[in-house]
Amino acid sequence: MRNSYWKWAWIPVLALLLFFIGGLSVSAQAGDLIHDEAGLLSGEEAQELEALAEQYGAEQNVDFLFLTTDSTEGQSIEGYMGDFFDDRADSTGREDAVLLTIDIGGREVYLAGFGTAERTLDSERVDLVLDRIIPEMQSGDYAGAFEETVTTSSEYMEYRPGVNPESIFLKTWFHLAIALLLAGIIVGSMLYNAGGRVTTTPGTYVDRDHTRVRSQDDRFRNKTVTRRKIPKNKDGGGFGGGGGMTGGGRSFSGGGRSF
Amino acid sequence: MVIHYKCPNCGADMAFDSDSGHLSCPSCGHEENIETFPEQNIERKFDEGEAKEYHCENCGAIILTEAETTATHCSFCGAPVVLADRLTGNLAPAKVIPFTVSKDEAVEAFKKWTRGGRLTPRGFTSGDRIKKMTGMYVPFWLYDIEGEAHIQAIGTQVRTYQSGDTIYTETNFYDVFREIDLSYLKVPADASEKMDDVLMDKLEPYDYSELKDFRMPYLAGYLAEKYDFDDEQLFSRVESKIVPYIDAYISTTISGYSSVSYTNKQIDAQKKKVYYTLFPVWMVYYDFDNKEHTFAMNGQTGKVVGKPPISAGKVALWFTGIAVSSFAAMKAIAFAIGGVLW
Numbered sequence: 002m003r004n005s006y007w008k009w010a011w012i013p014v015l016a017l018l019l020f021f022i023g024g025l026s027v028s029a030q031a032g033d034l035i036h037d038e039a040g041l042l043s044g045e046e047a048q049e050l051e052a053l054a055e056q057y058g059a060e061q062n063v064d065f066l067f068l069t070t071d072s073t074e075g076q077s078i079e080g081y082m083g084d085f086f087d088d089r090a091d092s093t094g095r096e097d098a099v100l101l102t103i104d105i106g107g108r109e110v111y112l113a114g115f116g117t118a119e120r121t122l123d124s125e126r127v128d129l130v131l132d133r134i135i136p137e138m139q140s141g142d143y144a145g146a147f148e149e150t151v152t153t154s155s156e157y158m159e160y161r162p163g164v165n166p167e168s169i170f171l172k173t174w175f176h177l178a179i180a181l182l183l184a185g186i187i188v189g190s191m192l193y194n195a196g197g198r199v200t201t202t203p204g205t206y207v208d209r210d211h212t213r214v215r216s217q218d219d220r221f222r223n224k225t226v227t228r229r230k231i232p233k234n235k236d237g238g239g240f241g242g243g244g245g246m247t248g249g250g251r252s253f254s255g256g257g258r259s260f
Numbered sequence: 261m262v263i264h265y266k267c268p269n270c271g272a273d274m275a276f277d278s279d280s281g282h283l284s285c286p287s288c289g290h291e292e293n294i295e296t297f298p299e300q301n302i303e304r305k306f307d308e309g310e311a312k313e314y315h316c317e318n319c320g321a322i323i324l325t326e327a328e329t330t331a332t333h334c335s336f337c338g339a340p341v342v343l344a345d346r347l348t349g350n351l352a353p354a355k356v357i358p359f360t361v362s363k364d365e366a367v368e369a370f371k372k373w374t375r376g377g378r379l380t381p382r383g384f385t386s387g388d389r390i391k392k393m394t395g396m397y398v399p400f401w402l403y404d405i406e407g408e409a410h411i412q413a414i415g416t417q418v419r420t421y422q423s424g425d426t427i428y429t430e431t432n433f434y435d436v437f438r439e440i441d442l443s444y445l446k447v448p449a450d451a452s453e454k455m456d457d458v459l460m461d462k463l464e465p466y467d468y469s470e471l472k473d474f475r476m477p478y479l480a481g482y483l484a485e486k487y488d489f490d491d492e493q494l495f496s497r498v499e500s501k502i503v504p505y506i507d508a509y510i511s512t513t514i515s516g517y518s519s520v521s522y523t524n525k526q527i528d529a530q531k532k533k534v535y536y537t538l539f540p541v542w543m544v545y546y547d548f549d550n551k552e553h554t555f556a557m558n559g560q561t562g563k564v565v566g567k568p569p570i571s572a573g574k575v576a577l578w579f580t581g582i583a584v585s586s587f588a589a590m591k592a593i594a595f596a597i598g599g600v601l602w
Contacts, residue, residue, distance in 0.1 A: 159600045161597070177587060183582060184581075184582035184586065199461065200464070207505065215441050227431075
């Protein structure tokens with residue numbers, strides 16, 4: 002009996018071990034890029050985002066990181082996310098990353114680019130990404146906000162550093178419109194001029210010796226002044242633009258908003 | 261009265277030669293200066309009583325003309341004739357610009373023009389279906405116009421500046437007065453009813469340095485017409501022609517404002533002098549697609565005007581070509597700047 006008792010004793014140990022290993026592997030997968038400490042995501046969402054972040058991260062050669070927290074423990078959100086990244090980078094050695102941090106307690110969001118992403122996702126681009134995700138943040142769709150961050154940042158990172166990726170001059174519809182307009186104007190003027198152009202000008206028949214201003218007068222009459230206040234930033238919640246330096250000495254580009 | 265210019269050498273009928281600017285004899289090649297043409301070689305014949313019917317002095321055939329014609333060819337023997345009584349008195353032109361583009365040169369110039377047609381059908385560009393070319397002196401009135409303009413306007417100068425978080429837009433208003441003397445010389449308007457005004461306007465400008473005092477021999481060998489409208493009737497047309505010129509001049513005299521609105525613009529223009537003038541025009545009758553197209557060529561400068569047939573296919577081709585290439589060019593620039601194609 003005793004013997005048989007020990008015979009079966011290894012089963013729960015094994016089970017525990019398996020569970021632990023399995024749990025480890027799951028948390029290594031889910032916890033590597035997505036750090037949902039505030040519990041804003043469902044398990045399914047976390048898995049999907051993890052896969053998405055991995056896929057895009059491989060393309061851009063950066064880690065897309067998502068950090069949520071209930072409290073920044075008295076620090077600024079920049080400081081909090083800086084400490085988090087310092088820890089992670091020190092332990093994994095991965096320095097190139099895009100990090101979206103949500104402090105649900107303070108209702109603030111911060112997006113930062115580290116390493117190569119500091120250039121490819123500079124503070125101007127961070128601002129553009131934030132513009133896009135703020136509506137999702139406000140409606141509580143945090144998974145959507147991260148997804149948008151990953152896809153939009155990847156798109157922006159394709160562009161040469163320093164270029165505004167939302168510039169109208171880089172839009173295909175704008176190119177198309179200009180091309181059609183140009184062709185219309187040129188062919189239109191060709192059609193208009195097919196029967197011969199009028200080549201006389203106002204100067205053709207003028208007698209320059211006798212066409213002149215005999216007298217002129219320009220008299221000040223009155224003036225009006227209109228004032229317009231420069232509108233303040235509409236969300237009122239922008240901060241930390243331009244990026245900064247973590248406690249561990251890593252510089253980053255970034256920007257934050259309240260929502 | 262019918263006039264023939266007889267060659268002092270051989271007695272044939274001489275015609276104006278646009279290359280030399282002289283009268284030239286088609287049979288012996290003899291040339292005579294128009295200013296010094298011997299009086300005894302000008303054969304004048306008055307038709308008694310009947311001014312509507314003219315007889316060719318060579319062959320006696322009746323010269324068939326329209327009432328406006330002042331120079332033509334005898335339709336029977338082809339001799340150049342000038343109908344002098346339609347060119348004297350009230351109907352005497354003051355000035356003429358002689359042809360400098362000969363018929364051969366006109367054909368060449370026209371062919372060159374059709375080759376340059378980028379939207380015309382392929383068959384048209386060969387330019388080899390000229391049905392008829394007629395050298396014609398078209399009657400014009402040239403107006404010397406004198407006038408003045410009184411202008412009142414309000415001009416604004418806008419300045420924006422920023423102070424603190426406020427943008428100020430300061431608009432200064434000025435009362436603007438101008439008194440302007442206007443003078444335009446020899447503004448032409450075509451006085452022939454059958455000539456299309458738009459077409460004739462597009463033939464301009466002519467080079468006035470070759471404007472000559474009128475002499476009848478210039479017309480020998482060409483068609484010529486007399487005016488249908490006198491200078492009074494045409495003045496309003498010339499006025500409407502120069503008003504845009506005057507407006508353009510006025511706006512150059514008011515500068516330094518961001519906007520100008522006219523409160524009073526008074527333009528008085530009178531004709532100071534008019535010259536009844538004949539301008540040289542080659543009329544080209546061209547067959548294409550069973551349709552006759554009429555073009556006019558400035559007989560002095562070779563400029564061609566008229567409505568050519570348009571090929572829809574070529575229009576589409578040009579449109580697509582320009583649109584596609586400019587789209588590609590912009591994409592290339594966008595790629596060079598942004599590093600992303602789409």
